[in-house]
Amino acid sequence: MNNFMISLKKFFKNKNTITILGVILIIIILFVGYRMQIKRQVNPVSVPVASETIQPRTKITKDLIKYVDVAPIVLGDNVITSSAKIIGKYSNYNTVIPAGSMFYEETVIDEANLPDASLINLEKGQVPYNFPVSVATTYGNSMFPENYIDIYMKAQNNDGVLMVGKLLENVKILAVKDSSGRNVFENTSESRTPAYLIFGLSASNNILLRKASYMNAFSVELFPVPHGVNVEAQEGETVVSSKTLEDFINANTAANPEITEEKDNTTNTSKEG
Numbered sequence: 001m002n003n004f005m006i007s008l009k010k011f012f013k014n015k016n017t018i019t020i021l022g023v024i025l026i027i028i029i030l031f032v033g034y035r036m037q038i039k040r041q042v043n044p045v046s047v048p049v050a051s052e053t054i055q056p057r058t059k060i061t062k063d064l065i066k067y068v069d070v071a072p073i074v075l076g077d078n079v080i081t082s083s084a085k086i087i088g089k090y091s092n093y094n095t096v097i098p099a100g101s102m103f104y105e106e107t108v109i110d111e112a113n114l115p116d117a118s119l120i121n122l123e124k125g126q127v128p129y130n131f132p133v134s135v136a137t138t139y140g141n142s143m144f145p146e147n148y149i150d151i152y153m154k155a156q157n158n159d160g161v162l163m164v165g166k167l168l169e170n171v172k173i174l175a176v177k178d179s180s181g182r183n184v185f186e187n188t189s190e191s192r193t194p195a196y197l198i199f200g201l202s203a204s205n206n207i208l209l210r211k212a213s214y215m216n217a218f219s220v221e222l223f224p225v226p227h228g229v230n231v232e233a234q235e236g237e238t239v240v241s242s243k244t245l246e247d248f249i250n251a252n253t254a255a256n257p258e259i260t261e262e263k264d265n266t267t268n269t270s271k272e273g
Contacts, residue, residue, distance in 0.1 A: 044069035047102060048083045054097040057114060060086050068100075078105045090114055112183055118145075118175035118198040126200030129209060130177075137223050138176075138194050144185060147173045147226060149197075153212060153245055154221040163248065166241040167212065167222070168205060174198045197224060201238055208246060211253040218252065 051066040058064075065083055080086055080103040091097050093114055095107045114120065119128055131151075135141050143149065151168040175198040176184040184192045201209065212220055240246050 043072070045072055045075075045081070047075065047079065047081050048086060050097045050099050050101050050103070052099045054091045056091055056093050056095055057120065058091045059111075060089055060091065060108065062087060070102075075102075076104075079103070080105060080108060112186060115181075118177075121174050122200040125202060127203055127206050128174075129199055129201050129206055131197040131199065131209075131222075131224065133194050133197050133224065135193060138197075139226065141184070141194055143173060143176060143194070143197065143224065143226055145173050145175055149173060149224045149226050150241065151209065152223050152225050153242075154223075155212075155215065155218045155245075155248070157218070157248065158252075163245065165245050166225075167245050168201075168209065169239050169241040171199050171201070171224075171238050174200060205238055205240065208240065208249060212245075212249050215249065215252060 046067045046069055048065045049068050051064055054060065054064055062083075065086065067083075075081065086103050086108055089108045090111050092107050092109050097103065097107055111120070122128060133143070149171050150166050151171060152165065153167040154162070154164045157163055176194050177196045177198060178184055178192040179195040182192060184194050186192075209222070213222060
């Protein structure tokens, strides 16, 4: 027994022995790690894919997603493996996602990052209007998307008398853009200055407001006024608030037969109802 212990001590004191054992241990560790890595790459994982072809600018819902099992080895770094990062977002404006395709980071974006995101929220029958503003006219950059505002008008009539009043009521802001077309309130550390409010109007109200903006001979000024805390924002159609201002605008601009016909039809429909 003593001879065995003496031989064992000599064995472990030999530097070559220690080196060989170290190499063997490293090889075992590498082999086990390699086997585990291969197992992880081969064992399938469930990933979301498109259940049907998804067109650009489409909001992705649960119905547009199904799951398939794939080997992790075929998944790129930009493949989205969690449906939570997909549902509620939009397919990119320049992307068609084929049925059965996996979702990639560059093909799925937030609604706010769509170049024409504000146009998606237009109601049926509305056309967009870009209303010029500044930090001052937005009350220190205090007008936000989803806020309701009224559009006021100041002008001098043919007799030089000052006219001030509410022209349009209940206008919903869809987006606030800077002079480069970027969202002012986008999640960024960059400071952006409001240059335009984007909102939707009926064709007749769009033309009315557009005509008013061109009436430089009457010193017309248009400015937005936010609803105060005591005013409940009413969802619904934007309406002309001042018949006097509307008549003044139409009397001093060329009539548009198409718009007149549209308003007459609307009036007749209302009377019949």
